[in-house]
Amino acid sequence: MSVEQEMIAQLTEALAPEVLEVRNDSAKHAGHAGDDGSGESHFSLVIRSAALEGKSRIAQHRAIHEALGKDLMTRIHALAITVRS
Numbered sequence: 001m002s003v004e005q006e007m008i009a010q011l012t013e014a015l016a017p018e019v020l021e022v023r024n025d026s027a028k029h030a031g032h033a034g035d036d037g038s039g040e041s042h043f044s045l046v047i048r049s050a051a052l053e054g055k056s057r058i059a060q061h062r063a064i065h066e067a068l069g070k071d072l073m074t075r076i077h078a079l080a081i082t083v084r085s
Contacts, residue, residue: 003040006072011047014067019048019084041077048084057083 001009007022025042045064052060060083065073073079 003072003075004043007043007045007068010068010072011045011064015047015049015051015063017047017049019046021046025078025080040075043076043078044080044082046082046084052083053085 002024004022004024008020011017011020011022023044024040025044026040028042047064052063055063061081064081068076
């Protein structure tokens with residue numbers, strides 16, 4: 001399973017999002033710092049979930065990181081997060 005697929009599965013299970021878009025941006029960062037050559041190091045996500053409503057931006061990001069889990073987060077160098085309301 002790819003990192004992108006794992007992210008979708010983890011976020012769906014933990015946060016039951018109404019909107020979830022995960023984009024692998026790794027190709028844009030080839031050769032840059034943090035590029036491990038796997039093609040799965042840089043990601044962007046857009047999410048809307050009732051589980052994130054009413055939380056501060058920091059709390060939202062912490063909840064997303066927690067949903068992804070330590071193992072998956074250690075394999076991701078960069079994660080751009082947009083939370084929709």
